[in-house]
Amino acid sequence: MKTIFIAGTAGSGKSLLTSKLNEYYARNGAFTAVLNLDPGVENLPYTCDVDVRDYVDIVPIMNNYDLGPNGALIMANDLIASKIDEIQNEVNRVNPDYLIVDTPGQIELFAYRSSGRFLVENITTDEKTCIFLFDGALITTPVNFVSIALLATSIKLRLNLPTINVITKTDLIGTKLNDILQWSTNIRMLEDAIAKEADGETYSLTTNILRGLNMGGFAQGLIPVSNVTGEGLVNLEGALSRILNLGEEVED
Numbered sequence: 001m002k003t004i005f006i007a008g009t010a011g012s013g014k015s016l017l018t019s020k021l022n023e024y025y026a027r028n029g030a031f032t033a034v035l036n037l038d039p040g041v042e043n044l045p046y047t048c049d050v051d052v053r054d055y056v057d058i059v060p061i062m063n064n065y066d067l068g069p070n071g072a073l074i075m076a077n078d079l080i081a082s083k084i085d086e087i088q089n090e091v092n093r094v095n096p097d098y099l100i101v102d103t104p105g106q107i108e109l110f111a112y113r114s115s116g117r118f119l120v121e122n123i124t125t126d127e128k129t130c131i132f133l134f135d136g137a138l139i140t141t142p143v144n145f146v147s148i149a150l151l152a153t154s155i156k157l158r159l160n161l162p163t164i165n166v167i168t169k170t171d172l173i174g175t176k177l178n179d180i181l182q183w184s185t186n187i188r189m190l191e192d193a194i195a196k197e198a199d200g201e202t203y204s205l206t207t208n209i210l211r212g213l214n215m216g217g218f219a220q221g222l223i224p225v226s227n228v229t230g231e232g233l234v235n236l237e238g239a240l241s242r243i244l245n246l247g248e249e250v251e252d
């Protein structure tokens, strides 16, 4: 069983990509299952095979412990980690070829609290990878692009998983996509774009961060995807295969 974690900032398209990727694999004859790790979500665009909301309920947690929504989500996440054996058993009963894991909207819950890392390490034992979503609607300026890349790098450090970088919502950003793809492959061009947008402290901080990120393989192989049109899913599947199956792709 190979596991694919879908992470990214709030609203970046994690749940919709989970649904599209699940459909894509199914169309190509692969056996997949979806695990929802978001205890706070109300509506999902797919049917969960395993759902943490069966183990924790946010509303009584808020009422019983007098917590606001974020405090309750933190407590819910810790409770989920304590149910790992039951969740693992449920996943093992389904035993898919690919387990696609949709992660919470609040990225810090998943990436920065120890319960998130614990789940990543213990949910299954075989190959695992993470898809990090750069929200196409957020990274239309070079400074925003660098700050999301900083977040992506920090999450890669936290989760310690091979990571595929994806830019979502390409159907909404038109020709800006070309600029973003050039920024992701040509650091000089990105620095020039930063210089046009920012000066003073913002310029020097952004370019210094960028140089640091570049040493670790900055926004490597950014794959453009639209979760609405499905464009780019074939490239994403290829990248997943290279990590999870040593290059063997599902039938087309």
Ligand SMILES: Nc1nc2c(ncn2[C@@H]2O[C@H](COP(=O)(O)OP(=O)(O)OP(=O)(O)O)[C@@H](O)[C@H]2O)c(=O)[nH]1
Residues within 6 Å of the ligand: 008, 009, 010, 011, 012, 013, 014, 015, 016, 017, 038, 103, 104, 105, 106, 168, 169, 170, 171, 172, 225, 226, 227, 228
């Ligand atoms: N046009 C367009 N809209 C998208 C795309 N991906 C997601 N959306 C929309 O963006 C909104 C958020 O998508 P979700 O899939 O819920 O994002 P998420 O990252 O799961 O959100 P949270 O779990 O709340 O953090 C929804 O209205 C989606 O329909 C895309 O590629 N193109």
Ligand SMILES: [Mg+2]
Residues within 6 Å of the ligand: 014, 015, 016, 038, 041, 102, 103, 104, 105
């Ligand atoms: Mg979601």
